[in-house]
Amino acid sequence: MTADAAWLVVIDPQEIFASTQSPWGSPFFPAAMERIRQLAAAHGDRVIVTRWVPTADRATSWGAYFAAWPFADQAENDPLYALVPAARSLTARPTVDRPTFGKWGPELTAITGPAPRLVLCGVSTDCCVISTALAAADAGAYVTVVTDACAGSTAENHDAAVHVMGLYPPQITLTETAALLTSG
Incomplete structure (x- = not known):
């Protein structure tokens, strides 16, 4: 890959978002994870995996957030915040953890x-995903969102987020896994 090749950023493939027992578990996660594995294989060593960790300052609006979602108010080493098994081998890089x-x-x-x-x-x-895409584009990054390798909280919310991100060309482009893999 060339120096200007894209970085694959796999956002938060964690148990809290994958488990059917979690209030935040996405029913679309298994299908997205299969596509994520294909994308990671194609990106080689240019793969970054992120984790959401609940260490934000509770004196801010995060305090109210965790009051609304007490099940998630756990230490960052809680099993809820572990990567799903399929994500653990996507990259040798350490995860990028952010609260x-x-x-x-x-x-x-x-x-x-x-x-x-x-x-x-x-x-x-x-x-x-949308929070990352908009901030990165605003900072000048070129962002491609692989919509079928993303899992929304619901189908309607996924579609709404994709619609909003689609309003930002040319900084944000939308594609699907097969199209990205066949384009190069």
């Missing part, structure tokens, strides 16, 4: 550079 919905920030730019080409996939389309 924010969006994963765009200094930890990610330290790896990708300040204005990279990013390919985003993961969960949840209507929360962490």
Whole structure:
């Protein structure tokens, strides 16, 4: 791959978003994870996996958030926040852990550079994926969202988030796994 090749960012493939027992579990996660594995294989060593960790300051609006979702108010090493088994071998890099919905920030730019080409996939389309896509595009990154490799909280919320991200061309483009893999 060339130096300007895209980075695949796999957003939050964690038990809390995958488990059918979790209030935040997405029923679309298994299908998205299969596509994520295909994308990771195609991106080689340019794969970054992120994790949402609940360590934000409770004196801010995060306090009210965790009051609304007490099941998630656990230590970051709680099994809820572990990567799903299928995600553990996607990259040899350590995870980029952030206590924010969006994963765009200094930890990610330290790896990708300040204005990279990013390919985003993961969960949840209507929360962490859209938050990452908009912030990265706003900072000057070129963002491609692989819509069928994302899992939303519901089909309607997934579609709504995809619609909003589709309003930002040329900074954000939308594609599907097969199209991305056949284009190069």
